[in-house]
Amino acid sequence: MIETYSIWNLHGEQVDHASSSNAPRVDNVKPIVDPNDQVMGIIQDVFPFASTNINQEGEDDVPTPIDSAEFEQYKKLLKNVNQELYPGCESFSVLTAIVELMHGKIKYRMSNLCFDYFLGVFKRMLPTDNCLPKDHKHAQKMLHGLGLGYEKIHACKNNCMLFYKEHETLDTCPICNESRFKMTSQNRTTKIPQKVMRYLPLKPRLQRLYMSTHTATDMR
Template identity: 30%
Template sequence: KIRVLQKGTENLKTVNNAAKKSVYEKSKGCPTHWSLLRFILELLILKAKYRWSDSSFNDLLKLLSWLLPKPNFILANTYQTKKVVSPLTLGVERIHACRNPCILYRGKYKKLDKCPTCGASRPSNGKKRKKKKGAPDPSEEDSCFGDENKRRIPALVMWYLNPIDRLRRIFANPAFAKLMRWWYCERTKDEERLSHLADATLVAKI
């Protein structure tokens, strides 16, 4: 728990530094409102909106770094750029699945190479993932493949967005937290009427 807290504090420091840092020196004309964090977020929004590939984004960063007055703080590649904003993103768990799709490769199926129901192979036929520039190799999501197959592409992947992360964010804001607790703390309970889902006996048992 302490390690998680320490990591959280370090991540927060990285975000905080990026929020204070300008893209290049203010004395050389960088507008005050253009913090490095804002610049990174604006660029990543464009990347997602127009589906720029990681390599095209790397080239854009290189060009910006050449163009802007030096010293500037443009990051070297997509991986480094995303790392700065990673504390602000919601976590996603990528779970391999059978291509047909019968099972998820988790729990007792986690280490299997083919589906126990239909026999389909877990990785896509022979395809291998390209190593991302600056990213650690192999990526963690494929660590359940054997060592020599760590860069093999799974036939199907399910993205699981854990609701707990979202709930934590909501409860971190006192105003939202109050609204989230309203149904329990503040709603008027009437024994005769069903005025809220939580009044139902079945919901009360959950």
């Protein structure tokens, strides 16, 4: 027997060249990206007027028209992305921390109550002068302007129709005569719909994909 016969290939065996190669393997190492830079990039994608537009000659392009409401949203987000989570914290800004936590909530399908509980625990763990929001509702308010909204459209309880366009003012379904709203006490001023459909408009989502530097090339 040949002493060097460690790889069996003389009796019809198929050799796995990839495994038998002595060449060192180099794993793909993802570069470390600062989460604050990532969030700032998202803000610049959502608000193109935030970054100065420079043309090929090095001159400023014509400034993009700025809506006053959008500019106020941008200023709030910019304040939160530059504000430390607590004095001396260099790893997370207020906005970066909220984005990370909300991402985990969605990824692991946490309920709002569960998220509120852990958010309260984290807030107690941090120094007393931290700026972490106290619950999910306040976290959503701080992220207002980054995400894409949706439209609420009332629907028939029996899925007959939507109270939309020409049917928007109706209080009962013309097909099954079911009431549009739930029965509540007379002292209640606001009406609660039986069923609500959340509509995600396509146009702003396509605009966001074209605006983002990360997805614009894939839209060609």
